[in-house]
Amino acid sequence: MLGLMQSQNLLISSILKHGARHHASAPVVSRTHEGTMHRYGWADVERRARRLVRAMEKLGIGQSDRAGTLAWNAYRHLEVYYAASGMGAICHTINPRLHPDDIAYIINHASDRVLFVDLSFAPLIDVLADRIKDCVRDVVMLCDAASMPEVKPAPGMRVHCYDTIMEASDEDYIWPDFDENTASALCYTSGTTGRPKGVLYSHRSTFLHAYAASMPDVLCARASERILPVVPMFHVNAWGIPYACALTGAGLILPGRHLDGASLTTLLNDENVTLTCGVPTIWMGLLQHLRTSGEKLTSVKRIMTGGSATPPLLVEAFRDEQGVNVEQGWGMTELSPVGTYNAPKEAQLGLEGAAFVKHALKQGRILAGIDMKIVDGNGKELPWDGEAFGDLKVKGPWIASAYFGDEPGSALDEDGWFATGDVSTIDPDGFMEITDRSKDVIKSGGEWISSIALENIAVSHPDVLEAAVIASRHPKWDERPLLLVTPKPGRSIDAASVLKVYEGQVAKWWLPDAVLVVDELPHTATGKLQKTTLRAAYKDYYMT
Numbered sequence: 001m002l003g004l005m006q007s008q009n010l011l012i013s014s015i016l017k018h019g020a021r022h023h024a025s026a027p028v029v030s031r032t033h034e035g036t037m038h039r040y041g042w043a044d045v046e047r048r049a050r051r052l053v054r055a056m057e058k059l060g061i062g063q064s065d066r067a068g069t070l071a072w073n074a075y076r077h078l079e080v081y082y083a084a085s086g087m088g089a090i091c092h093t094i095n096p097r098l099h100p101d102d103i104a105y106i107i108n109h110a111s112d113r114v115l116f117v118d119l120s121f122a123p124l125i126d127v128l129a130d131r132i133k134d135c136v137r138d139v140v141m142l143c144d145a146a147s148m149p150e151v152k153p154a155p156g157m158r159v160h161c162y163d164t165i166m167e168a169s170d171e172d173y174i175w176p177d178f179d180e181n182t183a184s185a186l187c188y189t190s191g192t193t194g195r196p197k198g199v200l201y202s203h204r205s206t207f208l209h210a211y212a213a214s215m216p217d218v219l220c221a222r223a224s225e226r227i228l229p230v231v232p233m234f235h236v237n238a239w240g241i242p243y244a245c246a247l248t249g250a251g252l253i254l255p256g257r258h259l260d261g262a263s264l265t266t267l268l269n270d271e272n273v274t275l276t277c278g279v280p281t282i283w284m285g286l287l288q289h290l291r292t293s294g295e296k297l298t299s300v301k302r303i304m305t306g307g308s309a310t311p312p313l314l315v316e317a318f319r320d321e322q323g324v325n326v327e328q329g330w331g332m333t334e335l336s337p338v339g340t341y342n343a344p345k346e347a348q349l350g351l352e353g354a355a356f357v358k359h360a361l362k363q364g365r366i367l368a369g370i371d372m373k374i375v376d377g378n379g380k381e382l383p384w385d386g387e388a389f390g391d392l393k394v395k396g397p398w399i400a401s402a403y404f405g406d407e408p409g410s411a412l413d414e415d416g417w418f419a420t421g422d423v424s425t426i427d428p429d430g431f432m433e434i435t436d437r438s439k440d441v442i443k444s445g446g447e448w449i450s451s452i453a454l455e456n457i458a459v460s461h462p463d464v465l466e467a468a469v470i471a472s473r474h475p476k477w478d479e480r481p482l483l484l485v486t487p488k489p490g491r492s493i494d495a496a497s498v499l500k501v502y503e504g505q506v507a508k509w510w511l512p513d514a515v516l517v518v519d520e521l522p523h524t525a526t527g528k529l530q531k532t533t534l535r536a537a538y539k540d541y542y543m544t
Contacts, residue, residue: 009180010207013086015246017175020046023223023249029271030075031256033119033143038075042246045078047171052083054169059114059138059160063088063178066186068112068136070096070103070121073233073254076142076162080116081233081242085184085203086175092186093234096121097525098196104131106188106196109405114138116162120257122149129154140165180204186404187236189333190524198404199333201237205398209336210243212367212398217343218329219275219304223249226271226299230259230278231307235526236337239277239306239329261289265297272299279307279527283314283326284465290322297322304329304341306363308528309434309452311459315360330363330434332420334400334411339372340364340432347429361456362433363424370396372432373417374424386427389435389448393417423448440531442471442481449481449510454502458483461501463491468521469512470534472541482541483512484534486520493517513542 008014019026019042028045030038061067067084069092071077084091092110094103107115107128115136117125125139133154141148144163151159184203188196214221221227221244229238229252237243245252253271255264259278264286268276283305290297303318306329318324331337342364344351351359366372374382374390382388395417402410412418423436435441435450442449451469458467465488471479487493495515502511516538522530 009177009203011086011175011177011180011203012082012184012206012243013175015207015210015243016042016046016049016082016086019246019249023246026223026245026249027226027251027271028075028078028245028254029251030073030078030254031258031267032074033147033256040075042249045075045082045246048166049079049082049086050173050175051166051169051171052079053087053173054171055165056083056087056089056114058165058169059140061087061089061114064090064183065114066090066092066110066112068092068094068107068110068115069117069234070094070124071116071118071142071234072120072257073229073238074118074142074256075254077116077118077233078242078252078254081185081237082246085206087173088176088178088182090183090186090200093237095188095190095232095234095525096124098190099525100124100127102196104128106198107132108135110186110188110198111135114140116140116142118142118257119147119149122151126152129157133157180207185237187333190526190528199400200404201336201398205336206237206240206243208369209240209338209398210247212369213240213338214244214248215368217365218338218341218367219244219277221245221248221250221275225275226251226253226273228253228255228268228271228273228276230255230264230276230282236331236333239304239331239338240336241277259285261286262293265289265293265295268300269295269298274299275302275304276300277304277306280305280310280314281308281523281527283318284311287314287317297324300324302327306330306338307526309456310361311456312357312361313459315357326360328360328363330432334418334420335370335394336398338367339370339394339399340366342431345429359431362427362431364432365430366394366432370394370399372426374426379413384426384428384430386425386433389423389425391438392420392422392424392432392434394420423450440470442469442479444474444479444481444509445477447509451481453506454481454483454510454512457502457505458485458498461485461493461498463487463493464498465489465491466521466529468529468531468534470531470538472538472543474513474542480542481510481512482538483515484518484521484538485515486518 024043025041229241331339454469472482474480522533
């Protein structure tokens with residue numbers, strides 16, 4: 001027997017219509033490329049998204065067509081998010097920080113029909129045009145007519161001004177109803193171990209993810225909050241924040257391209273931001289600016305950080321110097337992306353000092369609606385005791401079952417679980433902590449060593465800006481940890497003093513056998529350490 005409840009498809013247009021109807025004037029603020037501030041509300045976003053659909057129809061875009069974006073966090077990009085998905089097309093956000101070869105591959109693999117491009121990426125179109133001409137018919141520059149740049153399209157490729165095509169369109173579009181399992185958005189992984197892979201989200205998965213991410217123990221995205229996503233809209237949909245804010249009526253502050261410490265401090269304070277979200281490298285830069293300038297964050301209460309392990313320094317410094325909580329989340333492109341969040345249960349409320357910091361470094365509890373487990377090399381589930389660590393697997397309705405172009409279910413094991421590639425522990429309260437990526441864990445004499453734990457300790461040294469630990473082949477122990485560090489500006493690093501910070505914190509056999517001081521460390525396009533490059537360069541360091 002079925003329940004006697006109304007049936008309604010969970011669509012992204014429903015999120016926007018709710019925001020427009022019930023939070024019409026909630027602020028959506030955007031810093032533009034001209035350096036000015038653009039302000040409107042969710043009702044305006046919805047109205048302009050309908051106008052944009054009409055403009056896209058004139059370009060020949062229809063259901064299931066891919067609309068690519070090369071753009072920063074700004075209001076025009078937000079309108080593309082909702083218009084493309086709402087009409088039944090697919091919003092394909094592209095990371096402009098990738099190598100042009102990877103960008104061309106992604107555009108062609110996705111078969112993008114139109115590209116929406118920010119002014120700062122106009123030169124990129126000149127580089128890409130001949131490589132993407134077989135699929136891309138139109139390029140729309142996200143600007144007004146007065147700001148239109150010189151763009152060199154391939155033969156047959158048309159270039160348009162966003163504001164011009166918007167002015168020539170109507171707002172009479174009515175959002176259609178269709179199957180909630182229809183594809184809504186497409187994001188590609190950063191391709192650190194090969195070609196980038198596409199993750200194709202559905203309306204249903206995006207709607208459910210927005211609901212779960214908005215809950216009190218995650219974003220707590222209430223209508224009274226003002227949220228600034230530093231995490232780019234081209235990186236896994238800015239962690240779902242553009243959807244969560246419309247769903248709850250929270251204010252959305254979009255920072256544009258300037259993400260330095262000074263620019264962020266001004267924007268956070270001027271716009272009364274209460275929550276901001278991004279990767280640790282951004283917060284290290286913000287902290288350095290605050291310390292140098294003596295400025296204070298006047299409204300921010302929480303910083304959500306993710307994408308890579310959070311150094312203990314960030315947790316301690318922002319709490320002690322700014323009165324701001326740094327809270328970790330964890331996820332992946334394949335998870336839409338948020339999977340866990342470190343919000344306390346009652347047992348953690350009284351933690352202080354070192355115990356507080358130790359707990360804050362965990363990636364957190366699973367979001368309601370999905371599940372996780374850790375398994376050993378034979379696939380046997382391991383206990384949640386905070387000690388056993390194994391391969392982390394996840395399952396749920398906003399987790400990918402396959403990569404774009406592959407057979408449905410091909411990314412899952414026989415029981416429907418997705419292998420994340422992370423090695424983790426889970427404590428009795430359900431808090432997950434990543435001890436390493438499976439490809440980064442160091443196996444020395446048959447025992448595992450966590451590179452993340454060693455890196456977190458290294459950056460506590462007063463002269464160390466950044467640290468990376470990799471496995472280097474060893475003639476006796478198979479692998480041993482090698483530590484590479486970069487100095488803070490104006491500082492020099494004594495290798496012996498770096499090793500001393502490990503005393504009493506790890507077993508002696510965990511200690512790196514060598515410390516190398518380098519000018520810089522390689523990063524991926526999403527700001528993560530590119531350990532593949534380091535392993536290739538130093539894999540035989542101990543063999544010589």
